Amino acid sequence: MTMKNVAGEELSEARGKLVECYRTLAHVLMGHRDELAPFEERNALKALAALWQVMNGLDMDPGQVYDLGA
């Protein structure tokens, strides 16, 4: 099933995968942080901060992520 942004526009498959990537990262940081080594946690946060820009640019309205530490 194709993914849509908040404006109702369909995302291409490649863009949809970037969105999934971001959501996976956010999910890991939200629920599995204690399992991560420092290098895993901090690099995941940095990746999340970068992918947040993609989410924002795709009009996925990612909200704020301060509660995740980014």
Place this chain on the structure above:
Amino acid sequence: MDDSPYWNPRHETMPRADLDALQVRKLRNLVEWADMQVPWQAKRLRDAGVTADTIATIDDLQRIPPMTREDWMEGQLEDPPFGTNVAAGKDLAIRYHLTSGTTGRTPIRVLDSMKDWEWIAEMWCYGLWGFGVRPSDTVFVAFGYSTFIGFWGLHYACEKLGCLTLPGGAMTTEQRVRQIVEMGATVVCSTPTYALRMAQEARQLGIDLASSPVERLILSGEPAGSIPATKKLIQEEWGAKAGDTAGMTELGTIMIFECASQPGGTHIIEDHYIEEVLDPITDRPVGYGEMGERVVTSFGRGFIPVLRYRTRDLVVKVPAATCGCGRTFDLYDGGIRGRVDDMKLVRGTNVYPRAVEALVREFKEIDEFQIHLYTAEGRRDEIEVLVEIPDPDADGDRILSDLARELAGAHEALRFDVRRVEAGALPRFELKAKRVLDERTVIGSDGERRVQA
């Protein structure tokens, strides 16, 4: 994607109606965030009857009370050191920066999280990419890398783009010029004043910058990047295209940039900001083509929500179609035209430093200048322009008289004394130039008269 002229093609070419809808959506999110996280903002919003769910159109923005620098400073005094407009804890910040302090006032202090810092670089990416900077470029950043935010965001944007990024901090001007040439930099970033200073140094070193690989200059920090005569001079000295940008510490990054079409103005990054232009006296919105004060709302930095911040910058907004680049982002014709408080009233005539610079830069022989205001005989305002003309063969007398005539002609026949001073006598600047020296003891018209301490 290197062949795309746009950093975010969909947003930068979005039809106006869609862009308006995007802004309304983001405004609603911002109001909700500020209301929830910042008691100081919540009070202002609630007092004005504004909640996220009452925002339906872009016109609802007008219901939000504007915020001033004074409000910001009061907040810092009330809750030092970062103030009352902070939406997250300091433990989440990874950067701390300050305003440059060129006005002599207490600086504004800001914090950024990891995500905000990425966003700050993202805004610079719009400008760099839009002006033609690509991953293959070698970028020299002529900047002091201090707590002043300056080109920090640009540096990280260059890394994001994949450019070879040369940090030019803690160097003399000679070292910078030599490194630009030795490393084959293709892009140089500095203030307009410092671009001219480096060109001057290169001439003294016998280096011809126009034949160097430098193809583009990214200018920021002063309005001069959009003054045609100054820009022309910079482009001639460097043999490169110069693109203007402007930002502010309060936002953390740039909000406008000049695209590769060089339309004589700067595009507003409208998918991340709402830029209003208001009459500074009546606070009413002014139309396209009319000068007014910039009031900015930023959707970027969540740490410090910026809702209708009065910038004191003077601008003239023109429609996107003014530029042929295909962007639907409106522009500020001539970039930032000056500051509301820049204007000097001299014997009843308004004098804007930018307008003086535009005339001075028509004379290539003039290396540096200063506008000096003083009180004569304890009661009369006088204005003089001090100029350096280093070439001993230049016809100094002709330059002085021509410049004086042109200045008077542009200022209702106001008399300017134009004087030549020794080469090297005037101050040089790496960051924001301060070329106005106001030593008047009695200033302005009757209504404004005050005696300096």
